[in-house]
Amino acid sequence: MTKKKSARQLRGQLMLQIAAGRFFRPGFPLNETEHRYTVYSNAWFIGDPPIALPVGEVVASTEMGHISSAMIAIVDRLEQQRPDGTDDFVIATGGTDLVDDLAYLMSFALNRTVSRNHDQTRRLVTGDGAPRGRSANDLFPELFEPRQTVQPGQWDDLRGFMKDLLSLSRDDFARVMRVIRNSVDATRRAPDDPTGAYTDLVAALESVSDDKLSTSVTWDRYDGSKRTIIDAALIDAGQEVADRVRAAVLEAERSGLKRRFISSTLARLSPDYYRDDAAGSIRPPRAPDLERMLGIAYDIRSRRSHVLEDLGEGVWLFTDGAETAYEPSFERVLTLAGLWRLIRHVVRRYVINAEKVAPEPWDYREALPGIVEMQLAPQYWIWQVGGLTAETATRRLNGFAEALIGWIAGQHSDGLPLDQVCQEIEGLVPTLPDGEARTSLIATHVLWHAWVDPTDHRPEASTFIDEYKAVLDAPSTSAFTVSLLSNHPMPTWSADDWVAMAQSRNDTRHTKSQAPLPAVVDALIQLFTADELELAGRHDEAVAFAANAVTELPGNEALVGWEARLVAGDHDPDFDVRTFLFGERKREVSEEPSGHEQSGEPSTEQNEAVTVEP
Structure with missing residues (x-):
């Protein structure tokens, strides 16, 4: 059983759940403070304003340039009294954490960039003079492509995703929000550091791995170079001993971090990943290749972390948004765009399948952002x-x-x-x-x-x-x-x-x-x-x-x-x-x-x- 994290360990990660009223005591009065911030996007938000969400609402502007602006309004709710009965002097937070978390969710679920940072959004969407193949739009189609739209059906999809997400346990919610923030931030850094963004996306995907989903490979699909060495060492062993050794090797492989990453990711792919979800994608990964490509992605992350070995530019340069590309060292690999669609699908499946819990009173105060311990x-x-x-x-x-x-x-x-x-x-x-x-x-x-x-x-x-x-x-x-x-x-x-x-x-x-x-x-x-x-x-x-x-x-x-x-x-x-x-x-x-x-x-x-x- 996983040990629940303390409020202090979850600091700044639960603001949307707090604002949604997941932890309040029934009947206790609340302080309610509305925060309004302008966000910038490559999307035109179509729908009758304001566009209501489970937490907050969006009021779109009527401008129709490369980037547009919108107002996010969100109500910051906090209990007026502490558990000991004294009045709480914290009336509201600054509001930026709430707005930023909602903007991250919109970017992740809608595949449209949404941010309070105007200069960053303009640079990513317009390319800011970047040569062909190196702009954010080249790396992540739709996410940074100018003049995208968000249709009413996409808003409904976002509402459903938020409803499921808000219903998760505190630990699961915080886990998913970390993945969303880290992966969205990785896409924004990609034009300047594509290899770093690649490894960050793999790390974000790995953070939702689960031992329960880890499975063994069969001996004929085990790493060929390792299999050759082990088979040579077992050539004089009896069949029973050889089988036991091979079974032990496969079990050790199953419990390894790499196998857990691959197995968990594959287990969370629904049939839709190869169907409607892949519609419009350029060179999406084929099912027989995906296990091997996930292993390559994990190895690339390890090489980057340990010996700072960069990927060849062919993985990300001139891919035209394709999800797989040729790389001389590995042949076919997942690109940044391929990792982005994969992680969005896996996280959605994680949220859908995770246990939903009812709201319950909990002292959330140490989980509020802006608390400094000295x-x-x-x-x-x-x-x-x-x-x-x-x-x-x-x-x-x-x-x-x-x-x-x-x-x-x-x-x-x-x-x-x-x-x-x-x-x-x-x-x-x-x-x-x-x-x-x-x-x-x-x-x-x-x-x-x-x-x-x-x-x-x-x-x-x-x-x-x-x-x-x-x-x-x-x-x-x-x-x-x-x-x-x-x-x-x-x-x-x-x-x-x-x-x-x-x-x-x-x-x-x-x-x-x-x-x-x-x-x-x-x-x-x-x-x-x-x-x-x-x-x-x-x-x-x-x-x-x-x-x-x-x-x-x-x-x-x-x-x-x-x-x-x-x-x-x-x-x-x-x-x-x-x-x-x-x-x-x-x-x-x-x-x-x-x-x-x-x-x-x-x-x-x-x-x-x-x-x-x-």
Whole structure:
């Protein structure tokens, strides 16, 4: 079963379904905002204005040039209240995503270009001086051919397609819209980069492949060059063994991406693809050739992706819109026009056959376009209580260290009131086993109290520190961070202890599960280790750890200069750590960062990201 995507993963892809009311709660009031935008097309829209569609309507102009204009009007609908009952401050989106999605659908279903971009449409439709064979009209007949019409029957066809499309599940709808956008965009780029457009069309077609539709080839239709090699290797094997090997090879081929692409595409071709759908096409592909040509198309895409091998110009130049062409390396291949008709047919069949689902309430807000997620500065969340766990322990220490460094450096004046967090730590630490999470929480507690006047320590906090501070005597990145950012003396670990700690940290930095630390702290872990090794006479090892320090803060002049002197044998044991950490504008160490000095209360959400909505 396919895992459903979250609203965040579907951001900007469901606007037409949202506007169609697929996710609203019954009886809840809506904000309705009509957006009107001008679009440009190579088509004359015939029909009584306005031409109504399942979402939006089209009001055509009366001009009859190479390109024409029309007005797309579409109503942006959003619920007035959030699921928690509060009023939603998002009244409407900008509307361009809605209009563009409808324009993409019209281009795809009507085979007529529709776009808000006037200059691009004019260039594609008129050719803009392109030589014969290289214009968009030469590559895609009707799609960019001037003065095309859209008859009432074609509008009905578009309405039926939209109705089926809007009835799909969220994931299926988003999948189809991505294919439509990517394939339409590929046709628009084709005159400038035909090979890139070709591979993009194949990739779009591949994105609707389905393992369930994958089928095996028979041995006599398996790739001839591979079949010859395998048959030669099996010449001395018994018939039963040979049959099993061939069956295994065919099964492996069936599960491959290329076979899935070919099988899925062929399975979604209806009889109409070779009948009414092919009427008027120039050299459409013949059924016995199509499987081989799909394999060639997939190989061309792979070659373009991996070795940037371009197609010969015969695939697209001077084809006069034919759907197949001769290419010396492959003989008969699908052209851009052939891929375009094929993908339009396959996507239509996908939409027709996909499961239709009834509308149901769903919180769509994170799927709206125009939402930007940004990392929230740590001083706005590290003091929040209620979300502290073993899983978030290292992140809390990292946030506090980063905020404290910024405060000492004078980069912000926000207070860091962690007393309530420390009370949480006092309750959580006794329940945790020895390990990184437990040590990080102890380090956070000790570090904050190092900056608070001892006379202000709660008795419980003093008792906690007395009981657990010995944990920070052992080599660890948490212990180093506490000593670095407080008045605690730097640990007197042996050179081997420093190496074990720094090497372990360097190794975990290459994994996703690493505990976060400010970059300056990570750099100083490696630098201090290099310093200890150089003092111990282990120069080569010191140089290696100095290099680690530089790569933690690439381009930092202080680190690069220190490393160069170390390599040259002019070791500087008095690296200016304080200036490196805090810069020239340092606060007086007598000040305390514990006050809550910012005006207004930040959000109380336990989250390190802030969301900015349209």
